[in-house]
Amino acid sequence: MKNIVKTRISLALSVAALSSSAWSQVINPSFETGVAYPNGPSIWVSGTPSPWYATSYTPDCYDNTGADGWGLGGIPAYNNMFQGMVAADGDRFIGFAAGAGFQESFKETMAPLTAGNQYTISAQMAVDDLGKAVSFGGPYFGRGEIDVLINGSSVGKFSQNTMSLTWETRSVTFVAPNASSYDIEFVAKPDPLFGHPSYMGLDDIKVVPEPASMLSLGLGLVGLVAKRRRAGRQAA
Ligand SMILES: [Ca+2]
Numbered sequence: 001m002k003n004i005v006k007t008r009i010s011l012a013l014s015v016a017a018l019s020s021s022a023w024s025q026v027i028n029p030s031f032e033t034g035v036a037y038p039n040g041p042s043i044w045v046s047g048t049p050s051p052w053y054a055t056s057y058t059p060d061c062y063d064n065t066g067a068d069g070w071g072l073g074g075i076p077a078y079n080n081m082f083q084g085m086v087a088a089d090g091d092r093f094i095g096f097a098a099g100a101g102f103q104e105s106f107k108e109t110m111a112p113l114t115a116g117n118q119y120t121i122s123a124q125m126a127v128d129d130l131g132k133a134v135s136f137g138g139p140y141f142g143r144g145e146i147d148v149l150i151n152g153s154s155v156g157k158f159s160q161n162t163m164s165l166t167w168e169t170r171s172v173t174f175v176a177p178n179a180s181s182y183d184i185e186f187v188a189k190p191d192p193l194f195g196h197p198s199y200m201g202l203d204d205i206k207v208v209p210e211p212a213s214m215l216s217l218g219l220g221l222v223g224l225v226a227k228r229r230r231a232g233r234q235a236a
Contacts, residue, residue, distance in 0.1 A: 028051060041070050064086055082095055125170045125200060126161060150176075
């Protein structure tokens with residue numbers, strides 16, 4: 001009897017965890033933990049806190065507190081890029097750019113996915129299109145896109161922002177391939193209409209199973225409980 005109560009409680013907890021919006025396979029999804037700049041903010045080194053790492057050029061870390069990243073004043077060398085931009089979640093976000101001949105990008109290895117299940121990748125995306133940083137690949141007056149890659153293959157793009165300096169939710173859906181591990185990577189792309197250099201912000205990244213996949217996970221748990229119950233009866 002005790003075991004049945006226990007499994008009922010654990011089932012309830014598991015279902016609660018699955019349905020929570022906090023459920024995500026991404027590690028450090030909002031860039032809030034880890035060291036961004038061991039030697040202080042610099043435009044010459046990547047500001048991606050672990051386990052994130054740059055795969056092309058040097059994405060920038062913004063930290064509204066100014067403790068470890070570019071503060072609310074923005075990046076001085078970039079004419080105060082993202083000045084006054086408050087992180088979508090917590091204190092930090094990443095800014096990265098695409099221009100003539102370069103597309104900044106960064107990546108991490110996520111927690112394992114279930115091959116064949118459908119997942120949604122969502123994030124908060126912003127753009128500083130005020131024409132800054134002429135000397136550093138600018139002027140950035142485009143509204144770019146962000147290419148989303150799983151294990152090196154594009155699974156879709158976060159479409160360009162409709163407003164300046166405003167967080168907007170973007171998402172793409174994909175089916176997890178057969179693999180022993182899963183990398184997620186974001187690649188900055190220039191404005192798709194005009195090719196203008198673009199500098200985007202990204203924060204609050206989530207990779208969550210689609211409801212159909214969650215249902216099959218839930219049914220799996222119910223089956224497990226039934227099995228445990230039968231095993232319990234036989235033992236008793
Ligand atoms: Ca954040």
